[in-house]
Amino acid sequence: MVVDINAEDLASAGDHAKSKKALKKEAKDAAKAAKKEERKALNASQQQDTGDSDDYSTGRYGQHPMVQSADIIKREFVHVRQLESNLAETTVWVRGRLHTSRAKGKQCFIVLRQQQYTVQCIIAVNEVVSKLMVKFASNITKESIVDVEAVVRVVGSKIESCSQKNVELHVTQLFTVSSAKSQLPLLIEDAARPVKEDEDPEGLNIRVNQDTRLDNRVLDLRTPANQAIFRLEAGVCKLFRDILTEKGFLEIHTPKIISAASEGGANVFTVSYFKGSAYLAQSPQLYKQMAIAADFDKVFTIGAVFRAEDSNTHRHLTEFVGLDLEMAFKYHYHEVLDTIGDTFTQMFKGLRDRYADEIAGVGQQFAVEPFKFLDPPLKLEFATAVAMLREAGVNMGDEDDLSTPDEKLLGRLIKAKYDTDFYILDKYPLAVRPFYTMPDPKDNKKSNSYDIFMRGEEIMSGAQRIHDPEFLTERAKVHGVDLEKIKAYIDSFRFGCPPHAGGGIGLERVVMLYLGLDNIRKTSMFPRDPKRITP
Amino acid sequence: MNGPNTMYRMRPIIKLTEELELPKCMYRMKNIQQAYLNNRLEHQLSNETRPTSISEQVKKFLKCPLPEMTALENRQEAILAQLADLKNQITALRGQLKQSAAPPAVKETNISRSRTCNILQNGVIHDIVINASPKYPPYSLVALRRLWGDSLKLGVRCHIHSSVLQLPTNLENFLSVISDDCDQERSSLLNITLVWKDVGPDTELVVSPMKHITIKGEVNILRYLSRLGPPRYNYELSNDPAVSSRLDSLLDTCYSLARCRTVKERQSLIHSLNCCLGKSQFMAGGDGISIADIAVWSVFRQIKVEPLQDLSGAMKNWLQHCSQSLKLDS
Structure with a gap:
């Protein structure tokens, strides 16, 4: 009997299994809908609450009508950064994002964020703040933009969770200007959590992975570290501009749509160009050199560079910002190399002295060693580097190029010996450089070319270019380059050209290495790689 | 005449065919034994006409010396003769210029x-x-x-x-x-x-x-x-180990002097240096400047010693000597 019943049960269960699941789902949906209704009703009631006669805070809180520039309101806003104890007991207006909120009976704590700065606000029931206003405050969604009128008060013990540790705001008025969706794809708190080597198994370890971050880049960029990274990136760009301009360089702009590949043909993007096709520039080199041939003497350019390399590594992007310079010299290309080295040193000094806050901000999330450099920069010959590597047990020929692991090892060796993250390797073997590189006059196996490294990764590759059309043709033949394809390049030297040298760096890579970050996508606002072209 | 051919000659047990059929499905490699095999073949062919006894071969070898050997001998003789001639010339020159052997300092520098x-x-x-x-x-x-x-x-x-x-x-x-x-x-x-x-x-x-x-x-x-x-x-190469160790302790005093914190400590260290110098011109005792002088001189400049207050008369003289011989103003 017992068995029978069980069997029946099972059978019926099997029959209804599907429908049961469906039922469950329906019920869940219904519950969700009901909750939604409830929330709507709540919101509505809140809106209504503002109209309630017994609420003495009416007009002191609520939804700000959409800012359509209806009327001009003269109101002085204070930046969260400026909220210090010197403003104590004054009433200020602040516009910021609601970072976190925590309601507790008759009071509500809010952390207000403006860029990377945060301040604690407190809304407590008193003569001007009603219970309903506190309730309204606790229901504002995270990341909403709010206008706050508050009194600045000095606190007894420091607030460790905020950037403004000495003061807090006692809110008297509160309006939401733009509310965020209640469900966020990622929480700023999680995205900003410090990355530590030794994970604390007890602590909260929610991480946001790279792809989620990049898919919701707008939210991700709001973290203090990202705010700092892009401020620093702007700093690199500005310093590059300022230093070179001071050195007598001229900023030029080169075309990005070109007819033929400038450096070899393999890794260029083809775009349709009316009835034919064109390419996206993979380097402004040719145009820089033409500017030199056109007597601009010293030029630099900042602009997008495109590389159709299908490499998914931590340091390759298909579109990046190139900082390129080219300079005519009198007799020795070391004139140029010293200028480049000095530019970098000045840039690093500028970053060290003027962007210390940003560097510290990044350091809070990504613990990395500060960037070290020497002034004047360390300059080693390629042969010395090879000797150092051999001493460390690497087998390589005199004319071999450095492999990526070798470069990293060399970086570590040089760091250990000279304690510098920045160095220049000079006199590369001719065999591993492009055809337009000027050979060394004393040793035909070497060339007048150089690579510049940061933290063991190459950031700039440059050389003295051959400016003599006949010699250039000869070298191109040796390298087996099709002369027809580079005719325009060679021809540009036929009307006399001063000896010149130069090089280019990628902005994102320099910032990544300067900060010691592990991925170039962290230093590109909207990175482009073979697998991502949105957002 | 070397290698296995000087041993007993045996008849080959297996006759190898001239051409071996090798599989062609793999990479072709050079036969590393080909040269050796060829040699053997030649020898096999030529051996039939050659005298087989080793003693006979040796006798033959001794009787008629190779032409290359004689040429080499002649050349050596010629070179030796040239060298002797050069030596004579040099002694003659030295006699004319009335110089003894080459100055030792030059030799030393060369070595270093x-x-x-x-x-x-x-x-x-x-x-x-x-x-x-x-x-x-x-x-x-x-x-x-x-x-x-x-x-x-x-x-x-x-x-x-x-x-x-x-x-x-x-x-x-x-x-x-x-x-x-x-x-x-x-x-x-x-x-x-x-x-x-x-x-x-x-x-x-x-x-x-x-x-x-x-x-x-x-x-x-x-x-x-x-x-x-x-x-x-190099003070360690001096013949007297006592001098070397004395200089070592002087260097150690300099080490402490650079790190001393109190004025008292400093004065006692300077005093001990004063004693070390005594009446001699330089720290090492001789009339030449040494590593120890350099160390003391350097540390004095680092800690900014006031010569008039801290130093004895001999020390002041020593400081002047040092600066003069190094051509550096103190």
Whole structure:
């Protein structure tokens, strides 16, 4: 009997299994809908609450009508950064994002964020703040933009969770200007959590992975570290501009749509160009050199560079910002190399002295060693580097190029010996450089070319270019380059050209290495790689 | 006539066919034994006509010497004769100029040069890095450069580490002396990269992070460099071990002097240096400047000793002697 019943049960269960699941789902949906209704009703009631006669805070809180520039309101806003104890007991207006909120009976704590700065606000029931206003405050969604009128008060013990540790705001008025969706794809708190080597198994370890971050880049960029990274990136760009301009360089702009590949043909993007096709520039080199041939003497350019390399590594992007310079010299290309080295040193000094806050901000999330450099920069010959590597047990020929692991090892060796993250390797073997590189006059196996490294990764590759059309043709033949394809390049030297040298760096890579970050996508606002072209 | 052919000759057990059929599905490789096999074949062919007995062969060999051997002998004779002739010429010249044997100093320099060259070419030392604090400039390096002069050229390059914001202005003189006639090509034999870095009195010397540990303290760096440098100035090579150990203890006093905190400590150390000097002209006792003089001179400049207050009469004279022989103003 017992068995029978069980069997029946099972059978019926099997029959209804599907429908049961469906039922469950329906019920869940219904519950969700009901909750939604409830929330709507709540919101509505809140809106209504503002109209309630017994609420003495009416007009002191609520939804700000959409800012359509209806009327001009003269109101002085204070930046969260400026909220210090010197403003104590004054009433200020602040516009910021609601970072976190925590309601507790008759009071509500809010952390207000403006860029990377945060301040604690407190809304407590008193003569001007009603219970309903506190309730309204606790229901504002995270990341909403709010206008706050508050009194600045000095606190007894420091607030460790905020950037403004000495003061807090006692809110008297509160309006939401733009509310965020209640469900966020990622929480700023999680995205900003410090990355530590030794994970604390007890602590909260929610991480946001790279792809989620990049898919919701707008939210991700709001973290203090990202705010700092892009401020620093702007700093690199500005310093590059300022230093070179001071050195007598001229900023030029080169075309990005070109007819033929400038450096070899393999890794260029083809775009349709009316009835034919064109390419996206993979380097402004040719145009820089033409500017030199056109007597601009010293030029630099900042602009997008495109590389159709299908490499998914931590340091390759298909579109990046190139900082390129080219300079005519009198007799020795070391004139140029010293200028480049000095530019970098000045840039690093500028970053060290003027962007210390940003560097510290990044350091809070990504613990990395500060960037070290020497002034004047360390300059080693390629042969010395090879000797150092051999001493460390690497087998390589005199004319071999450095492999990526070798470069990293060399970086570590040089760091250990000279304690510098920045160095220049000079006199590369001719065999591993492009055809337009000027050979060394004393040793035909070497060339007048150089690579510049940061933290063991190459950031700039440059050389003295051959400016003599006949010699250039000869070298191109040796390298087996099709002369027809580079005719325009060679021809540009036929009307006399001063000896010149130069090089280019990628902005994102320099910032990544300067900060010691592990991925170039962290230093590109909207990175482009073979697998991502949105957002 | 060598190899297995000098042994008993055996008839081959297996007759190899001339052409071996090799599979063609793999990479073709050169037959490494082909040359040897060919040789054997030739020998096999020629052996039938040759005398087979080894003794007969040896006799034959001894009887008629090879033409190459005679040619070589003749050449050797000719070279020896030429050498003897050269020697005669030189003795004749020396007689004319009334000079004795070559001056020993030159010899010494040559030795040191070749020795350091060896060190450099073996790849042990490419470049010596010295990290020094701007508060404790390694004046001994300047002195050493002057002292060694041409017998071992020191090429010094200065860098400022990013942890040092600005070099104090009183180092300008130091910098100009340390890096004068330092040409771009680095023709010098021993390259030193001087990095200004905040390391306190523990001046550091790094040769190779892989194989050496960092040497700390200026006097220890002096010891290391004196072993590399010309033997003439290497105090450890002096014949009297007592002198060497006395200089060692002098160097240790300098080490403590750079680190002493109280005025009392400092005075007692200077006093002991005073005693060491006694009435002699230089620290080592002889009439020549030595490593110990350089160390003391350097540390005095670092801690800014007031000659009039702290030093005895002999010491003041010594300070002048040092500055004169190093051509550096104190």
